Amino acid sequence: MGLWQSYRLRWKRRRRLFLARQRGRELRALRDCTAGIRPGQILLFCCLRNELVRLPWFLEYYRNLGVSQFLIVDNGSDDGSTDYLCAQEDVSVWHTTGSYRGSHYGVDWMNYLLRRYGSGHWCLTVDPDEFLVYPFSDSRPLRALTDWLDASGTRAFPAMMLDMYPKGPITAQPYRAGTDPFEIACWFDSGNYTCRRNPAMGNLWIQGGPRQRTFFTDTPAKAPALNKIPLVRWRRSYTYVSSTHMMLPRGLNLTYERSGGEIISGCLLHAKFLDTLSHKAEEETQRGQHFAAGAEYRAYLEGLRAQPDLWNRWSEKYINWRQLEILGLMSKGNWT
C-alpha cells in the first residue's frame, strides 16, 4: 500500500471518528450504569429498534457467555423494548430518534459508545438477531477466548454470519419471547459461500448462503456481505466503517491467513428468518432507513409474499460449533 493510500485511509478514519462524535450528540442516556464497568470486563454494544420479542433470549445468551455489561442504543422503539431494557441491571440504554441511515446504519453511534466506554476492553458488537459461536463455546466462557487472543497478540476476532432458517415457510412457526430461536430456525447452508479480498481495506468479502441463492439469483453481486469482525480489543483510535464488516485501521481486517494456515474464527448464527421478519420487512421498507434504501428488505418482502421455503434436502441441521468447524465454516486455529 502506497503512502498516498495510507494517508487517505487515515483521513477516512479521522472523518469517521469525527462523525461518531457528532452523532453521539443525538444519544440521550436513559439508564447509565457504565460507572460499574471494571477493567477486564467484556462489553456488548448493540443498536436496535422494536426488538422486544427477541431481547430476553438475546440478553440471556450473552450473559451466559460471560458478557458483563450491555451498552444499547435504542433507535426510537415503540413496542416496549425501551422499558424492558431499562429494567435490566446490567444494561445501559441510550435513546435516539436520529436517522439510522444518517448515522451510517447505526455505525456512528456504535463508534461513539465504543470509543467512549470500550477502550481497553474486549468489545462485542452485534445485532439483536446475531448469536456468537466460537471454538469451544459450549465448554469455555468468552473470557477464555479473549485471554487466549490477548496472549497471542490478536486484536480482532472474525465471525462469519451464518443465516439460519426453519423448515417450511418462515411464518409457519411463531417465535415466542425467551425461547431459543434456533429451535425453529435450526437449518443452514454448509458450503455455498464465495470469498474475495477487498484490496482497498484488506478485508475478506464473503457472500452466499440461503439469502443469495433465494433472493439474489439474478444479481449475486448485490447479495449481503456475511463477513464480520464482532469481537475486538478496542482502542480509542479504532472505528468500524461499514456495519461490523470492515474496520480502520485496516490491519484489524487481516483476520485471515494468507500463507495457507488457518487462524481462529467463529460464526454469528443469524436468526433473521423467523416469523418476525415479514413484519419487520414491511416496516423497514416503508421507513427506507436500511442499506440501499432498504433494497434488501424490499427483496425479502417480494420474496416472502411467495411463502418461500429456504429449506432443501442438502440443508444442514445445526448441532454445535464442532460441526461448523468440520464443515470449514469456522476454525479453531491453534487453540486447543
Next chain:
Amino acid sequence: MTVGYIMLCHTALHRAAQVATHWAESGSPVVIHLDARVRGAQAERLSADLAVCDTIRFSPRHACEWGMWGMVEATLDAARLMLEQFPGVRHICLVSGSCLPLRPPQEFADWLAGQPETDFIESVTTADVGWTMGGLDAERFTLRFPFSWRRHRRLFDGYVRLQRRLHIRRHIPEGMVPHMGSQWWCLTRQTLAAILDDPRRAEFDRYFSRVWIPDESYFQSLVRLHARRVESRSLTLSKFDHQGKPHVFYDDHLQLLRRSDCFIARKIWPQANRLYREFLKPEAEAAPRAEPNPGKIDRLFSRAAERRLRGRPGLYMQSRFPARGREGALTAQPYTVFAGYDDVFDGFESWLSKSLGARVHGHLFAPERAEFAGGETIWNGCLTDSAALRDYDPQRFLTSLIWNSRGERQTFQFGPRDHQDILPFLARDPHARICMISGAWAVRLFRQGGDFESQRREAARLQKIETAMIDRLRAAQMPARIDIRPLAEFLEDPFEPLELLLNELRPGPIRALSEPPRLGEMAGFGRFVQNLRNQGMKPVLLGDIPLDEPVTPGRRGARSRLTEERGS
C-alpha cells in the same frame, strides 16, 4: 524424605496460593517467589492467605522479566532458602504459579524416592534440537542480550545486528557446554547444592546474566557439570505453540490430563474451576500408577500446529484465504474432468456412472445451468444449479463442490461449449485429472444435423475455443494428468484408453471392460468433415479422418479383442 517445591508466581495469585496450600498440607515444603512487579496489596493478600502454613516460605523478590536474568536469580535465592530451611527435602521441583499437580503429592514423592539419584531436567545441546520455536539458538550463547525483547524490541534487534556485523563473539566459560531445555525441572538436593556452591559460580552467573532466556539454559548447562545421573526430560507437562507461547489447559481437558498420567501440568487457565477442584481434592481416588505418558496431548498439540500453519487443503473461508501460490493443494481431493467423451459416446454419463459405481455430473459449467448428476437442481452444501451464481465465482463454485463432497470423487464433463472461466484453474490444479478428445464437438454437430452454414460457423467457433483450451492445458506441462488425444486417433481404438482410465479411477483389482459404451452413428462422418473443409474451414483438431472409408471405431481390432475376452 520429601519433595520441595519452588514456585515462581506473578499472576492469578489466588490459584498459586491454592496449589501451594495443597502441597503444604500434604507435608511438602514450598518456597514462593513473587515477582517484584506485583503490587503491594495483592502480595499482602497472598502472604496473609498462606500465613497459616508453616512449611511455606517467601524468598527475596526479584523482577522477573521474560527472557532476562531476574528469573534465574529468583530461582537461585529460592533454592538457597529451600536447602537451608528444609533439610529433609531430597528432590526440589521448580514450578510456576499456573502449574497444577495431576497426581497426589505423595504418589509423586514415592515415585521420586524410587530414583533417589536422578535429576529430571530437559538438557540438550543447541546443535541437536530445533525446538527453540523460531528463536535464536546457538547465538543465545555467543552474543550479549542486555535489552528486553518484550519492551525494547528495536534495541534488542539492533544490538543483535550490530554484534553480528562486528563479528563479536562471547567467550563461553571454560569446560561448560551450553545446553538448553524446558525451564521446569526437578533436581536432587546434591545436584542443586553443588550448583549453588560451585566455586566458579560468580563466573557462571556473570556469563549467564547476558545470555538470552537464561532460565532455559542456566541449570540445563550447569547440571551437566555436577549431576550423577541426568534424565533429560521435564516432569512438568508444558507445551509451546509455534509462537513460543505455552498451551493453556481448560476444564474440557480434564479427561485428557487424567489419562496423561503426568505429575504436573502447565499452564492452567486461572478460571478452570473444574480442573482445580478435581485435581486438588484432598483424597484423590486411587490413580493408576502408570508412567507419565503425554503422547496423546502431544498429538493434540501437533495437530493444532498443523492446522495453524498448513490448514485444511482446498478450504477457502473467513480465516483461511491463501494467496495465489500458497494454497498447498488447490482443491480438497482429486477429481476427473472428461472433455469430448459425451460427444462421441451415447449416454456416456450414465455408462460411466454405472461403471464407476459413482455419481457423474454432466457439464457443470454449461451456459444454461450447472448440470448436476441425476438432473438435480441443488447439490451438496446447497450449491444451486443457477448459472448466474456459479459464474459469479466459478473457482469457489468448484472448490466448494469438491470440499463439500470430500470422500466421494467428483467427475464431470467439460467442453468448448461451456463457460471457460474455470479453465486456468483446472490447468493449475494438480488434483484435476483431465481426459480430453480434441475435435469431438464435430461428432455432435454431425449428429445434430441441420443447416450446414450455421454448422460450419458453429464448428469454427468451437474449434477456436478448443484451441485456446488445449494451449492452456498444454502450458500446464502435466502430461500425466492431462491427457489430450485427437478424435481420429481416439476412434482408431476407443476402448483401450477407456479401459486404462477406468482402472485408474476405479478402486480394486484391474478388470476388463465388461460392457463398452455405445458409440453413436458414425456413417458419413468422413464426408461431413470433408464438407467442412470444402466450405473453407480447416478442422485441425480432429486429426486425420479418412474420407471414403467408413469410420468404424476400433479398426485395430479392439472390438474383436473385446469379444474374444468376453467369449473366453
